[in-house]
Amino acid sequence: MTSTVAPLRIGNASGFYGDRFDALREMLTGGQLDVLTGDYLAELTMLILGRDRLKDPGAGYARTFLKQLEECLGLAQERGVRIVTNAGGLNPAGLADAVRKLADRLGMAVRVAHVEGDDLAARYPDALAAHAYLGGFGIAACLDAGADVVVTGRVTDAALVTGPAVAHFGWGAGDYDRLAGAVVAGHVLECGTQATGGNYAFFTEHAPEKLRRPGFPLAEIHGDGSCVITKHPGTGGVVDVGTVTAQLLYETHGARYAGPDVTARLDTVRIGEDETGDDRVRIEGVRGEAPPPTLKVGLNRLGGFRNEVTFVLTGLDIERKATLVREQMEAAFDEGNAKSRPGELRWDLARTDHADASTEETASALLRLVVRDADPEVVGRALSGAAVELALASYPGFHVLTPPGKGAPYGVFDDVYVPHGAVDHMAVLHDGRRVAVAPAHDTRVLEDVPQPTLPEPPPDGPTTRAPLGLVAGARSGDKGGNANVGVWARTDEAWRWLAHALTVERFKELLPETAELGVTRHVLPNLRALNFVVEGILGEGVAAQHRFDPQAKALGEWLRSRRLDIPEVLL
Structure with a gap:
C-alpha cells in the first residue's frame, strides 16, 4: 500500500x-x-x-x-x-x-x-x-x-x-x-x-x-x-x-x-x-x-600501557641490521630485573627502502617495536633506557624517528x-x-542465511596476471577485534568470475596476515558482492592498536593491489 x-x-x-x-x-x-x-x-x-x-x-x-x-x-x-x-x-x-x-x-x-x-x-x-x-x-x-x-x-x-x-x-x-x-x-x-x-x-x-x-x-x-x-x-x-x-x-x-x-x-x-x-x-x-x-x-576498559620506538635502517644489510638491534634490545630487557621486561613485545619490519635510492629517506626501512605492560614504568623508562643506550653501540647509521617517551594507556573493546x-x-x-520505551515484543534468533546459488562461472579463456582492483572495488573496516572486507564487481560478467575466483582460500593467499585466522565468506548476489569477515586480526580492538592499520581501513585496498589471473575479457 x-x-x-x-x-x-x-x-x-x-x-x-x-x-x-x-x-x-x-x-x-x-x-x-x-x-x-x-x-x-x-x-x-x-x-x-x-x-x-x-x-x-x-x-x-x-x-x-x-x-x-x-x-x-x-x-x-x-x-x-x-x-x-x-x-x-x-x-x-x-x-x-x-x-x-x-x-x-x-x-x-x-x-x-x-x-x-x-x-x-x-x-x-x-x-x-x-x-x-x-x-x-x-x-x-x-x-x-x-x-x-x-x-x-x-x-x-x-x-x-x-x-x-x-x-x-x-x-x-x-x-x-x-x-x-x-x-x-x-x-x-x-x-x-x-x-x-x-x-x-x-x-x-x-x-x-x-x-x-x-x-x-x-x-x-x-x-x-x-x-x-x-x-x-x-x-x-x-x-x-x-x-x-x-x-x-x-x-x-x-x-x-x-x-x-x-x-x-x-x-x-x-x-x-x-x-x-x-x-x-x-x-x-x-x-x-x-x-x-x-x-x-x-564494553570499554583500560588494557594497560603501551609505547613504541621506530628504528631507521638505511642502505645495505637491512635484514642484518634489524637482527642486530632486535637482539640488543631483547638482551637489554633480559639483563634488567624481572620487572624491566615488558609483558608483550611486537616487532614489525617495513621494507620501505629502495636499492640505489636517490634520497636518504627512500634508502631507509623502518623497524617498529611496540611494547605493552600493566606497569607504565616498564613501557616508559625501561623502553626508553634500552633504546637510547644503543645510540653509539648498534648498527651503522643508528637513529630513531622519535625518542620513546612515557607509556600511554590503551583501551580494550569487548x-x-x-x-x-x-x-x-x-x-x-x-x-x-x-x-x-517497550522492549521488542517479537524476536528471532539470529542465524546465518544459507549460501545462495552462485552464478554460472565464465567460460575458459586467456588470462593476465593483474591486480584484483582493476575489476573489483573493496571497502574494509573494524568491528571490535574483527575486520570485514566487502568486495564488489560492477558488471555481471565480472561478478560471474569474482564469485568463483575469490574463495576463502584465495583470500588468505592474497592476504597472508589472515592465513592463520578464521575467515568467513558471505555472498550477496543482489549487490554483486562478497563480504569477508576476518576474526581477531585487530586483537582487542582499535584502541589497543594491535597492528599497523588498527581499524583495517586499508585492508581492502591491500587486497585490490594483489595480483591474480584475471580473464582478459574483463580487462
Whole structure:
C-alpha cells in the first residue's frame, strides 16, 4: 500500500567525532531538509569520552557538537529542521542541558529532549564504559512529543534515521520491511561523505576537483521503506551505485544485519540509478525480520600501557641490521630485573627502502617495536633506557624517528549481550516527562542465511596476471577485534568470475596476515558482492592498536593491489 505521507528528507552532518566542523551549516543552508542527524560515536570514541569523564564528571559528550550548534541553532529553527544526534555519548542528559542553556543564552525557545538507558556501567564495574546499543523508538517518542533537538547516548548508528522515520510515518514495531529499509538508509548515511565519494575505491574515475570536498549525504525516505540517496545540489562528491554499494558493505557481517528494532536482510537490497536526476541512487526491496532476542553491549576498559620506538635502517644489510638491534634490545630487557621486561613485545619490519635510492629517506626501512605492560614504568623508562643506550653501540647509521617517551594507556573493546528487557530504554521529553520505551515484543534468533546459488562461472579463456582492483572495488573496516572486507564487481560478467575466483582460500593467499585466522565468506548476489569477515586480526580492538592499520581501513585496498589471473575479457 502506497503511503500518502510526504517523503522524509533526512541528512547527515557528521560521520565521527572530529568530522568537518562546517558540515552542520552546509547541510542547513544547502537545500531542503526535515531532519539533520550527526553521528559522533564509535568504539574508540566511547573510550575517549570515558577518559574525559574520569577527569570531569560533567563531561562525557562530544563538545564539538555544542560549538557547531552555537553557530547553527538559529538556522535550524528558521528552516524548521529538527536535529537528532548521538553526541550525548556517555552523558546525554548533560549535553541536553547544555543545549538548553545555549538556547537560553541565544534567546531562543528550543524544545530539547534526550534518550537514556544505554548506560550499564553498574553491571560491569570493571569497565570504563558499558553501553547497550538502543534502537530508534526512544528518538521517535521524543520527536512525537514535539522536540526540536534530540540527544542520545549509545544508539545504533542507523537508529538516528529509523527514529525520525518512525515518527514521520507512524510505523509500528512490527513494520519490519519498512524499518529495515530505514536501517539500510541509515547505514548509508552514518559515515557521512563515505557515501558521496570519500574513501572510494574507484576515485580515479572522477575529476579531482569533484572529490576535494564531497558534500554530505541525505536520504529521501518513503513510507514503504524505500529511499533515494542523494546530496544537496552544487556540492562536491558523487553519489552513484558504486559509492552506495561501498558504504552498504562497510562494517557489516553476513546477509542478516541485526539491530535492536529489526534485522535487515542485506541480501534483499536492490539498488540502481534513480532516473529523476544525477547523484540519485534508489534503494528498494529491503526485507526485514524480527530483531534478535538480545542487545549488544559495548564494553570499554583500560588494557594497560603501551609505547613504541621506530628504528631507521638505511642502505645495505637491512635484514642484518634489524637482527642486530632486535637482539640488543631483547638482551637489554633480559639483563634488567624481572620487572624491566615488558609483558608483550611486537616487532614489525617495513621494507620501505629502495636499492640505489636517490634520497636518504627512500634508502631507509623502518623497524617498529611496540611494547605493552600493566606497569607504565616498564613501557616508559625501561623502553626508553634500552633504546637510547644503543645510540653509539648498534648498527651503522643508528637513529630513531622519535625518542620513546612515557607509556600511554590503551583501551580494550569487548561486546557482550543482554536481553532486551534488561535495559531501561527511556525517552526524556522536552517538558521533563519520562516515557518508557517497550522492549521488542517479537524476536528471532539470529542465524546465518544459507549460501545462495552462485552464478554460472565464465567460460575458459586467456588470462593476465593483474591486480584484483582493476575489476573489483573493496571497502574494509573494524568491528571490535574483527575486520570485514566487502568486495564488489560492477558488471555481471565480472561478478560471474569474482564469485568463483575469490574463495576463502584465495583470500588468505592474497592476504597472508589472515592465513592463520578464521575467515568467513558471505555472498550477496543482489549487490554483486562478497563480504569477508576476518576474526581477531585487530586483537582487542582499535584502541589497543594491535597492528599497523588498527581499524583495517586499508585492508581492502591491500587486497585490490594483489595480483591474480584475471580473464582478459574483463580487462
